Amino acid sequence: MSETQPQSQRPELPPSWNPAEVEGELYQRWVDRDYFTADPSSDKPPFSIVLPPPNVNGSLHMGHALNHSVMDALSRRRRMQGYEVLWLPGMDHAGIATQNAVERDLAGQGLSRHDLGRERFVERVWEWKAEVGGRILDQMRRVGDSVDWSRERFTMDEGLSLAVQTMFKKLFDDGLIYRAERIINWCPRCQTALSDIEVDHSDDEGELVSIRYGEGANSIVVATTRAETMLGDTAVAVHPEDERYRHLVGTEVELPLTGRRIPIVADDHVDPAFGTGAVKVTPAHDPNDFEIGQRHGLPSLTVLDGRGVLTVPGPFEGLDRFEARPAVVAALREQGRIVAEKRPYLHSVGHCSRCDTVIEPRLSLQWWVKVAPLAKAAGDAVRDGRTKIHPPELAKRFFAWVDDMHDWTISRQLWWGHRIPVWYGPDGEVVCVGPDEQPPTGDGWHQDEDVLDTWFSSGLWPFSTLGWPERTTELERFYPTTVLSTGYDILFFWVARMMMFGLYAMDEVQPFDNVYLHGLIRDANGKKMSKSRGNGINPLDWMDSYGTDATRFTLLRGANPGSDMALAEEWAAGSRNFVTKLWNATKFALGNGASIDIPLPARENLTDTDRWILDLLDRTVSEVDGHFEGYQFAKLCDALYHFIWDEYCDWYLELAKVQIAEGGERAEATRAVLGHVLDVVLRLLHPIAPFVTETLWTTLTGGESLVVAEWPKPSGAEPDLVAAKRIESLQKLVTEIRRFRSDQGLRPGQKVAGRVRGACCADLVDHVASVRALTRLEEPGDDYQVTMTLEVGLPTGAVKVELDTSGAVDLVAERKRLTKDLAVAEKELAQCDGKLDNPKFTDKAPAEVVAKIKARREAAVVEIERITARIDSLPTA
CATH class of the missing domain: 3.30.2300 (THUMP fold)
Known part of the structure; x- marks a missing residue:
């Protein structure tokens, strides 16, 4: 630690804590002093975290604030423990979201991206990114993120773009990237393929119609919620062991409205217990139907274009899918083909997460990653302990995903993103170009128009940000990263992809040693926060109202690994009160001479009170360390809260007043203990509440900064059980x-x-x-x-x-007050008994309601006994 100022030169604390006046200046001072800049040449043990890159067009929400508070707490503690800490920040180009934002901006001017052309449109996106894209980075400063700003990265930086091209070429050459027609999630509005993470599912009301195909005894009934796709049916499938349809397998049936005849096939995928046990097979518009079609050699007929418009010649051609659906049903009804209609019918429907358009499963020629060997390596790394998931029970979810992962479509029909490095020649040639290779030239050669899925580049994040494919000093020093902190909701999508790519590119070395998964932030009623519900909370509002430290403490105190958090504003108000309590306690201690300059006396020269608080302090240090190592942020916050508020403030400070009033050596020893305990407590709390602790600690100690102060350790003294x-x-x-x-x-x-x-x-x-x-x-x-x-x-x-108490208590007034309280308690008891004695209530009311009434009755009985005893104890005179 650096030299400290003499006690007489240390500034006095203002009367109250005003975060808005301190936080910005204090954060900038930390940055200016390079406290957060990592030195890869240091001989300190390394600790590294890469920031989950927020979208370039994003803004801070409560989920970000929680995760950033977690990562900052981990980083600050390790820095104080003597580690060389690299917390690397950056942003994701967020292909679809950013392109949509710029297209909306253009639409306001009456333009589309096609009016500009690809090159000019991409330039426009870069301009937009420069103008508004870094908003969230400024907000990170508000949270107090101790990131290494000198190493900030962006997924479309030159270095990261080089890494993307290198990875694509490596996977392509190894046969792990291929191009094929498969069913993909398609957004008719965004006009692009979507990954699973970009699809939100909700239970929507629709219609389930049962349609009879064929005539008489050889007819068969199928049910569907998308009647318009029947025009693309190429078979009906039944289970091979379903006796009802065994005689029909191998025969053909006429497809209504089309005149086409289609086969009836037997396939194990069909559930004979669901519906009629027969399903229509539309290989070009359903992923399961596509697999059935592949197994049985069925043709795939595309009947909807990229805009979701029917392309089948006839009366429905040119209709939007939602217009065609009732039109097709009406035509079938007219022919007597509708056997049953269920309306409304609640079923799961996928929506584009960017524009909320209902997605369309669609057969499309796309680029794919063959994930089987990559996913197996990711699963093995967790199973053999190279990567540990916290909490451990969420590892099952990880295995459920990687053990049954389907090939990943990585091409997107966008202009903003990493363009696929493949060129096509005039005679059908396909050339994948690496970063050190020249693309082919000449007549007829052209580059693939698509860009890569954003998750492809962000999957490289733990090592591309450290300089890969070059073996940089940073890569050698800080890879694998120590911990990844993120929400459990992207365990399958982002975490799994980073694991797959990291192990593949880095010679089976995992991208992180630990994965900490926190839950989602919900409102006070447990509902998911969303703009549509209007129940979202802007963390910046809380920081303005309660201060950053109180906001961070609130979030971390509710952060149990893997569990969602129901958040209420009164929590933040309570945390602000806690910060105020600490502030006032420090002012009191300083006002009574608390100091770290006074040597702490030997334990035998301390009072019971002093030894007791020092022993509790040792226990708290050990508890906080244990909770940090186990990512138990809620428990460590509770440990600090109860020690500071319940033990130090409510008891020790009061007892210390008495000891200081005695004067002499006892008073001097008490001042030393006061200062020592505050010094340790402020160090322990600093990773959670960095601003107020920095202000208090530098005033108490005259030290340079808590950021570079030493992390406390237990004293090692034997606890005084007698004291x-x-x-x-x-x-x-x-x-x-x-x-x-x-x-x-x-x-x-x-x-x-x-x-x-x-x-x-x-x-x-x-x-x-x-x-x-x-x-x-x-x-x-x-x-x-x-x-x-x-x-x-x-x-x-x-x-x-x-x-x-003679003369101290107005006996008449006290007896009157107690009698009034007794009447209230007796009325409560009578009301509870009235309900519990009524069978109509006890038999029909929910069990939890009855239990609450019983609990109220027991509380009323206790209150009556207490008040009666107090009345009886009053003197009669």
Whole structure:
């Protein structure tokens, strides 16, 4: 750690914490001092994280804020522990989303991308990216991200584009990339193929119609929600063991409205228990039908174009698919072909995640990655422990995906993105061009028009950002990365692709040692946040209202691995109160001389109170370390919260006041302990709440910055169990006296005369002054008379507290107040009994409602007993 300022030169804290006045300047100071810049030549142990690249056109949402808080906490702690930390930031070009945004902008000017042409349109996207694309990077500064800004990357930078071309060429040469006609997800509005991650599924209302194909005994009934696609049917399929249709297998049936005859085939894919047990087969417009068609050599007839318009010659030609659907049903009904209609019929429908258009399964010539060997390698890396998934139970989801992964379509019919590095010749030649090769030239040669799926380039992110394919110093030093933190919802799509590509490109070395999967942010009612619901929360609003530290603490305190978080604004308000509590506690400690410049005395020269808080501090350090290692952010936040608020603020500071008031060596030792505990606590909390802890710690210690301060370790001292037992007794005694005073109507600050008697008081002989100070008990005078008594059971025996409340309590007013409270409790009991004694209620009400009434009844009984006891204890005079 750097030299510290003398105590006299350290700035004073302002009266209150005002985050808006501090955070921006403080963050810039960290950046200017290069605290976050990684040195690959350092001999420190490496720790590396690559930021999941947000979309270039994105903005910060609560999911980002949570994940960035997680990554920053991990990075800051390791940096304090002496690691060489690289947290590498960057952005994704987000092909479809960004192209759509620019096209919308053009549409506002009455233009389309085709009006500009490909080259000018791509230039326009780059201009747009420069203008608005970095918004989220500025927001990352608001969160306090300790990223290495000198190494910021973009998926379409020159270096990353080189990596993409290298990977494509390598996969192509190894036979792992091929071009074929397959069924893909197609967006008729975006006019491109989509990956599975770009399709959102929802339960939509539709219509299920049952249609009779053929005539008489040889007819067969099929059901469909997309009647317009029947025009492209090339077979009907049944299960080979379905006795109902065995006689029809191998025969043909006439397809209504077309006059075509199609075969009836037997296929194991058909579920005989679903519907009629017979399915229409449309190989060009359904993935399962395509597989059936492949197995049986069926033709694939495309009946919808890229805009979702019917192309079959006849009365339906030129109709949009949603116009054609009722028209086809009407025509079938007119012919008496409709056997049944179910409306509304709820079924799962895929929508384009970018524009919400219903996607269309469509046979298309696309580029594909053969994933089987890559997916197996990814599964093996998790199974043999090279990559550990946190929480471990989510590994099953990973295996379920990679063990049954289908080939991945990687071509997109867009202009913004990495163009596929394949050239076609005039005589059918196909040439894949690597980064060091010249594309073929001459008449008839042209490059493939498509670009690569965004997930292709982002799948290279852990190593392309470190300089691959060149074996850079950064790549050698920081790969594999230490941990990937992301939401469990993209485990299958992004994480799996990075695993596949990383193991393939880096000689079977995994891209990360650990994968931490956090849950999704939901609203207070557990609903998924979305713009359409209007229940989203802008994290910047919370940062403005409550401060960044409170926002981060709120998110991390709710972050249980793999579990969703229901978020409510009162949480943020509570976290702000916690930050304020810490601020005021530090001001109090500094105001009473707390210092790290005073040497901490030997333990035998400390009081029970001092040894107790230091032992709790050691335990907290160990707990926080353990929770960090296990990615248990909610538990580590709770550990810090309860130590700081419950133990340090509510107890130790109050007890310290008494010890400081005694003066002399005891006061000096207390100031040392106050300062030492604050120093450690602020270090522990810094990764979670960096701004307020930096401000408090530099004021307390005069140190340069918590960013480069040492991470605390337990002292190694043997816990003083005797001191702990005595403080436990003191706490219980004080708590019971305070409760008794409250029950008797005494004001919190009102002093009364009293004595504590009992054989076990010898154990508390050193704490008498503390008990009196914390319970407002005065030494009895000559006119002392016992008016009330309280017995408290302590671990070493019972004590009796005798109080003189004469003149302190308005007995008439107190009895009146208690009588009123008793009436309220008795009314509550009567209402509960009335419901529970009514069979109409207990028999029909949900079990949880009945249970709540029973719980209310039990609480009312306890309250009646408590109030009655208080009334009975009041003096009669």
